[in-house]
Amino acid sequence: MRTFQELSPMINKIINLLNKCASPTHIHQIQSQIILHHLHSNTTLAYHFITASQNFSLLHSSLPLFLTHLHRPHVFICNTLIRAFSRIHDPHIPYSIYIQMHYNSILPNNYTFPFLFKSLSDCRDYLKCQCVHAHVIRLGHLNDIYVQNSLLDVYASCGYMGLCREVFDEMSDRDVVSWTVLIMGYRNAKNYADALIAFEKMHYAGVVPNRVTMVNALGACGSFRAIEMGVWIHDFISRNGWDLDVILGTSLVEMYLKCGRIDEGLNAFRSMKEKNVFTWNVVIQGLGFAKSGQEAVWWFNRMEEEGFEADEVTLANVLNACIHSGLVDMGRQIFSSLINGSYGFSPSVKHYACMIDLLTRAGCLDEAFKLIKEMPFEPSKSIWGSFLTGCRACGNLELSELAAKKLAELESDNGTYFVSSI
CATH class of the missing domain: 1.25.40 (Serine Threonine Protein Phosphatase 5, Tetratricopeptide repeat)
Known part of the structure; x- marks a missing residue:
């Protein structure tokens, strides 16, 4: 077998070809050369091949090259694969790679977990997160802030804000990402009060917010009607000369x-x-x-x-x-333009529901009922519900009974609609 010094020129040549790669065919040709010359174990070459494969959407072809041809690939190669697959939002493969590392006694390091947790966050896989969390503790990587932040993100994404808060409270150091993930998690869970409390505590802790922090804090302010905090954030943005990007x-x-x-x-x-x-x-x-x-x-x-x-x-x-x-x-005019294709798409059931609701509230029951019968969708419970409400308000017993009957058919276990329409 040739020595590293003998292979080095060939490795450099292949890396140069990968950097200049212009088509998927070149990737397959280079892959053949890597196999032919047994170059799989070279970490630098592996990194460049995985990156080039990702650029041409051929990332899956790199899996057998490094995980089948090599019994125990270097942890750097495994980490590079996990990171690449987490970036293309293929959430199940990173965990499969991690399991293969475990079976082949490849010890993960602190670079393994952030992108692995990202993939688990994308697929909201709480159970696998708990398993990996236990591994992190056992391997002694829980004090790494990047691992901690990515773990926070998984629990927040899965809606387990209690566990997210536990991890957050146990952190010895917290940066802007830590606080932002916590605020975002509370906001997504519609716990706006806790999101704003966390934002205030972040300010008192002397951590400077970034744009992502402010977007989530503003979202919580709007949903919680916390105008004073919202005005303070606007003032902060102005004082610090931030541009209002989109x-x-x-x-x-x-x-x-x-x-x-x-x-x-x-x-x-x-x-x-x-x-x-x-x-x-x-x-x-x-x-x-x-x-x-x-x-x-x-x-x-x-x-x-x-x-x-x-x-x-x-x-x-x-x-x-x-x-x-x-x-x-005005609603009739806009809806007519929508029907005629003026906006480049056909009306959805939601647009029909809006128009029927508008006509019903205005007492145009016959026009609304005609639209219900002519719409190219099966009327939903919300459509019949708004129509029934309008019929009752107008005292139209005949159409009220019809709407109640249709609602009863859609929700056969609930006879309230029909009874209340009599």
Whole structure:
């Protein structure tokens, strides 16, 4: 067998070819050369081959090369594979690689676990996380802050905020990522009060927030109607000269609108240098909930004038704005344009539900019932429910009984609808 010195020029040549690789065919040819010359165990070559394979979506082909041809691949190779697969959101393979490491007595290190936990976070696999958590403790890697932060993220993603908080409280050092994961976890669990308490404690601990922290804190402020905290965050952003990029700016606009501060929200919207369809959707939805339907429709038209294409969420938001403000004719006009294909897509069941709700609330029961019969979807419980409510409000006994019967058919174990309609 040739020595490393003899193989070194060949390894360097292959690495150079991988860096210049222009097609998937080249990857397969290089793979053949690696097998032919038994170069699998070289960690530097393995790293470059895995990276090149990932660039051409051929990552799966690297698995047998390193895990079948090598009985005990170096831990660096295993870590590189786990990291690569975690980045392409193939959540089950990293854990399989980890199990193979265990069977082959390849000792993981502190670089193994962050990306392994990331993959378990992506697939919300709480049980496997518990198993790996036990391994981390046994191997003595729990004091590594990167491992701790990734473990926090898994528990938060799986909704186990009690365990997330336990890990957080046991950490001797916490950085901005630690605090942000905790705040994000509470926010996603809709525990907005604890999210804001954690944000306050982070501030008192002297940890400087980043943009991700602020986006999640603003989200909690909006949902909890914590306008004072939201204004403080806005002031912090201004004092520190942060640009309102699309994500942070949209979060700020949404916070103000959810808290009923329409003018401040629109001012923040206008100050944004860059906007996307999500930003416009937030504005239209916020104005709709504030029962400023005319203004929501105005911004909807402005959105189109500025060259932004409305999506399905936009149309649902503007129709909801029409509902909250009783803009029946405007709703009819927008829905007609949607039916005619003016927005590049067909109405979904949600759009039909909005239009039926709008007509029903306005007392246009016959028109609403006609739309229910003609829609290309089976009416849902929410559609029949809103129709029944409108029929009762208008005192239409015949249509009330029909709607109650349809609801009873959809929910056969609940006869309340029919009884209450009599």
